[in-house]
Amino acid sequence: VALVLWLARSLPRQRDKVRLFSVGFLPHALVTGVMVVLVLMERDLGTAVLLVLMLFALLFAAGARLGFLLGALLLAAPLAWTLVAGSPYRMQRIAAFLDPWQHRDGVGFQIVESLIGIGNGGWLGQGLGEGKGKLFYLPAAHTDFIAAVVAEETGLMGVTLVLALYALLVWRGLRA
Secondary structure, X not given: OHHHHHHHHHHHHOOOOOOOHHHHHHHHHHHHHXXXXXXXXXXXXXXXXXXXXHHHHHHHHHOOOHHHHHHHHHHHHHHHHHHHHOOHHHHHHHHHHHOHHHHOOOOOHHHHHHHHHHHHHOOOOOOOXXXXXXXXXXXXXXXXXXXXXXXXXXHHHHHHHHHHHHHHHHHHHHHO
8 A cells, every 4th residue: 555655656756757667667667566475475476467567557557658657567577487386376376267177176176166156147147145155165265256156146237237337447447
């Protein structure tokens, strides 16, 4: 939260100089980099990736040069791959993402059950509160896989409505 608030305060103050590497990009990247290293010391790659994506989004919105952002992305890609490939757990999750049915009894369990829940929803769903996936089949239905619960209970129409509302929110944010 502190990083978001600092970036939100710092970037508008340097509105005229945000396109300069030494003023607009480098200081913000260094501060975010320190935070990312601290998060990675806690072995939380997901939060570290979100911090970097948030930095890129705010720099883009502030008007930083696209070349700086793409260059940083190209430099960070090998490091990101090293962090993923260096951890057996992360590699198992990648394998489960690519072929969840092969890993159904292990790391792919949640993905498979979410796909089954989405399929059970059909066009109009089973009705609010009537989905079975959230009861015992999806261990973390209230977190990352809430979309599977929404799809099971409201069907394709409900998921389309949720996506349309997100699109409206993004569109309004970009207009602002």
